[in-house]
Amino acid sequence: MLNLGAERPPPQLATGTAEKALSFLSKGWREVRDSADADLQLMRQRANSFKNLADRELEHFLNSAAIPPSGAALPSPSIAEFELVKRIQPKLSAIRRAYSSPEFGRRVLEKWSPKATIRIDLSAIKNAIVSEVDEVGAALDLSWDEDQTKENSRWEEGRGGIIEQGKGWEPIRILKTRLKEFERKSQSTEIFGTFKSSEFIEKVKLSLQSICKETEESMDVPPLDIPELLAHLVKQSWPLFDHLGVRRDIYVKMVETLCSRHRDQVMYHHSLYAKEESLYENEKISDELDLRIASVLHNTGHHYEGGFWTSFVKNESADKKHHVAIVTTASLPWMTGTAVNPLFRAAYLAKSAKQAVTLVVPWLCKSDQELVYPNNLSFSSPEAQEAYIRNWLEERVGFKADFKISFYPGKFSKERRSIIPAGDTSQFIPSKEADIAILEEPEHLNWYHHGKRWTDKFNHVVGIVHTNYLEYIKREKNGAIQAFLVKHINNMVTRAYCHKVLRLSAATQDLPKSVICNVHGVNPKFLRIGEKVAAERVHGQQAFSKGAYFLGKMVWAKGYRELIDLLAKHKSDLEGFKLDVYGNGEDSQEVQSVAKKLDLNLNFLRGRDHADDSLHEYKVFVNPSISDVLCTATAEALAMGKFVICADHPSNEFFRAFPNCLTYKTSEDFVSRVKEAMASDPQPLTPEQRHNLSWEAATHRFMEYSELDKILSNEEPMNGDKAIYSRKIKKSMSMPSLSDVVDGGLAFAHYCFTGNEILRLTTGAIPGSRDYSKQHSVDLRLLPPQVQNPVYGW
Incomplete structure (x- = not known):
């Protein structure tokens, strides 16, 4: 409890303490002032030394310029330079005397304070140089380049008002005008013929153009208002509305209503880059809203580099060649669609030789092989199974497919009659090859996936839905309840782990980020x-x-x-x-x-x-x-x-x-x-x-609908002015969105859920499938499970 009646020090003791404190502060202030005086004195001495050295160099230059060597035939540009130097010498000397006098230094130092600003009027130097250039150019007859005149005229008409509003543009305008007159007069004269075409003049013009363009691009963009912010919030909430069963046309209409009063502002900043205003008249409201928000962020200098859940550290191949990893849930000799079709896809993607391809298939231990593979087939090593797969494929396609086959640990589930990955499947693709991932049956691969998020490790992830699991589950006991749960789990894992989802037909559930296209061919x-x-x-x-x-x-x-x-x-x-x-x-x-x-x-x-x-x-x-x-x-x-x-x-x-x-x-x-x-x-x-x-046609459809044709060829998806504008605001458009945050949150929640063995078992996972088994480590020559995933305890 606070004691308000505590004893206070005597008045005499408090007075003595205060005097000691003031004495200490006064002594410290004197030391600081003396040190500052010494520093200013040293600065003044160094400035005078530099001024004297500059005076001597300038006098030496003027003397050498005024007296050319006897018998030397100087070119005409040198004569002009000597004349110019002679004529501005008195003015430069006067300026030097004015600004180097002790009185000037004393007046500047007297005004020195933390809030003071030293302002030196350089108008005398500017007027001296400009007047001399004008007088020298008046004796010459040069013409101004027609294209430069048009560009300057356009620049002055478009930006004249803004320049007049600020005094900061006055020197640029004067310098630009004088250079224009100087070049116009110098075109027909031999004296300045070489000077006009020099690299210095070209760089000056380019610098002025870049300054003007930068100013033009930095025009104020109208800030976002409340209806636009609400429209963006509704647009980012579309995934939530989908899950709640809200009809799509309802929330699309909400966005259109909120944006209808602001259509004149939607593409305001972008119109600076477009040649025709009609270029975006047919754009959808949602696209225009994205560009509108991106333009506002771009105008503020915003650059988004990452999100709350998302890792933007992507891998880039050392050989600059794209790598495609095709991960599937079955392998030959099991004659099922998810074993055969990914195999053909790998062969025909590798046939083009534009990208390196790796087929990643499950490896089953001997006990599971006996349950799955027909005709009592079994393999003692992954190399033996790989040889069987390659021989089977070459007999059917008629060519030698150049792709790599990699194995990940898998376990066979008798209840589901399917193979479930054991451990983190993504770790079996090296980071240097983690570029593009094709997940055959993405929901199946990720039901119990406990590892790195696919979209974090890979630059582009495409899921291909093979199986109508809901139809199978509905036929089982309590099928309606199971189908309801599996439907939402499928939605969650495909949304969290894929950038694009391809459905072979409309018979599958309507998954997020999905389109319908048959990307399979026949043998x-x-x-x-x-x-x-x-x-x-x-x-x-x-x-x-x-x-x-x-x-x-x-x-x-x-x-x-x-x-x-x-x-x-x-x-x-x-x-x-x-x-x-x-x-x-x-x-x-x-x-x-x-x-x-x-x-x-x-x-x-x-x-x-x-x-x-x-x-x-x-x-x-x-x-x-x-x-x-x-x-x-x-x-x-x-x-x-x-x-x-x-x-x-x-x-x-x-x-x-x-x-x-x-x-x-x-x-x-x-x-x-x-x-x-x-x-x-x-x-x-x-x-x-x-x-x-054929598989040729199927591969073409796959490349188109998965957008891999653009990614593998490094093409810009847009052309013309739209592409220029897209590159300008690329980083601004990659701003944090509610959809990205939701996807990342779902991935994090799924990671936590699948990390708990009890929760895994209650949802039907194979016991011990979170990590691969000891037999898997022996067959695939991996680190033992206790070393790969150690358990720390007391």
């Missing part, structure tokens, strides 16, 4: 089979001797449920129709048991490669699946020249352009399509249709 072997069939038909040979078949992994979600329901419902309508079914899978016994119980005319055969010779003679491929995103088998059947009967579903949208694709909406349509296909022959594919199915 070239199927196109060669189709060409062979077309040639046989031209020569009158029977190309198809068998009827209909279905091929696919034998699990209910792959279309077997729909197929059995259709055949059972129209068993009488399709009497005599026989269907051969090829496939292996976990539900094989159950599927065959149901078909036998319903007495369906289905012939079940062992699964085989779709390019097998025994399948070439079939005429009709039946695929009723609606769980696929883009069925590879459907594309392969079309490439071989067969009929394809499939559902009228978003997953089959790409195939509708082919005449041999017969779609149905109802079960009655299915019956009519089957009868139509069995009674007629398919049409031969045109060269354009074959090209659209």
Whole structure:
């Protein structure tokens, strides 16, 4: 508790202390003043010494200029220089005497104080030089360059008002005018002919132009007002509105309403760079708002270099060559879409030789290999599996693909029937090669990803969605609840870890930052089979001797449920129709048991490669699946020249352009399509249709929709004045946005969540999958887990 009645020192003691303090301060002030006087005296002596030295040098120069060597023939420019020096010598001497006199130094030092400003009038020097240049130039007859006159006229008309407002521009205007007159008079005279074309004059003109341009660019931009700030806040909140289910047209209308009263200011600063005002008349409101805010930030000198969650330290390759890392969730010999399609993508991207390509695939331990790979195949080392992958690929593409294959630790989940990465997958791509990442199935790769954020390590990250996981999950127990959770988890991880997302069809969920495009092609072997069939038909040979078949992994979600329901419902309508079914899978016994119980005319055969010779003679491929995103088998059947009967579903949208694709909406349509296909022959594919199915066309679509064509070629996405303006405000536009902050926050929250083993297990993760196992470290020759990820404790 504070004691307000504490004793105070006696008055005599307080007075003595105060006197000692004042004496100490007075002594200190005298020492400071004496030191300052000594310093000023030394400065004065040094200034006088320098002045005397300058006087001697100037006198020596004037004397040597006034008396040329006897018998020497000086060029005309030298004579002009001597005359100029003689005429300004008296004025320079007077100026020197005025400013070097003791009285002038005393008056300056008397006015010296912390708030005082020394102002030296240099008008005498300016008037002396300008008048002499004017008098010398008056005797000469030179013309001013026409282009320079036009530029100066434009400059004076556009900036004259601003120059008149400030006295700081007066010297620049006078100097520019005098130089203009001097050059006009010097063009036709030999004396100043060389002086005009000298590098000094050109640099002076360029400097003046840059000063004027800089002033022009630094015009005041109208500040942002409340409606514009609100419009920007609404625009940055679009991801939140999407998650809340607000219709997009509603918040777009809000932005348009807030900006409609300020359309005249939106591109005010940008119009300084545009040649025509109509250049941006057709720009969207959102783009104009971005440029408006960027112009305000650019005018203030703002340069944004990083965010709260985001790391802007990107890697640059030492060889200046782009590196592309394709990371996928499966590998051969598992014949699944995420194993085959990324392999072809790597081969055709590497074929162009414009970029280095690395295919990153999972490595399974021996126990998991026995569960996944068919025909009891297994590999003792990554090198053996890599050799198998390369041999399989070269047999089908017909060329040697020059790309690297790297392995990351993976574990097989029996419940999900898929491979889950173990540990931080991004660490298996060296930092010097971390340029562009292509994540095949980005949601799958990042469900339990606990490591560096992909968008922080890589300059550009593209996700390709292969699988409709929601459709599979809905078929499971409590599927609706699980699908709801997985939908939002997929949204979170793709938003946090990708710059761009490509969906193969509209059958997948509408993910953030996504566009729809089929970026898959077919194995070239199927196109060669189709060409062979077309040639046989031209020569009158029977190309198809068998009827209909279905091929696919034998699990209910792959279309077997729909197929059995259709055949059972129209068993009488399709009497005599026989269907051969090829496939292996976990539900094989159950599927065959149901078909036998319903007495369906289905012939079940062992699964085989779709390019097998025994399948070439079939005429009709039946695929009723609606769980696929883009069925590879459907594309392969079309490439071989067969009929394809499939559902009228978003997953089959790409195939509708082919005449041999017969779609149905109802079960009655299915019956009519089957009868139509069995009674007629398919049409031969045109060269354009074959090209659209090829991997060359798929790679071109991928480069375009992922924007890699611009990145790999280092092109500017805009042309003309728009590109110039974009470069001017590039750093200003990269300002912190609510969307970036949200994405970074989601990544950080996901990192914290996946770091906890209990939370991982409650969401279905494989135990111990946060880090790779000891067996992985042995197989892949990695550091032991306890060394790579040590656990510190007491």
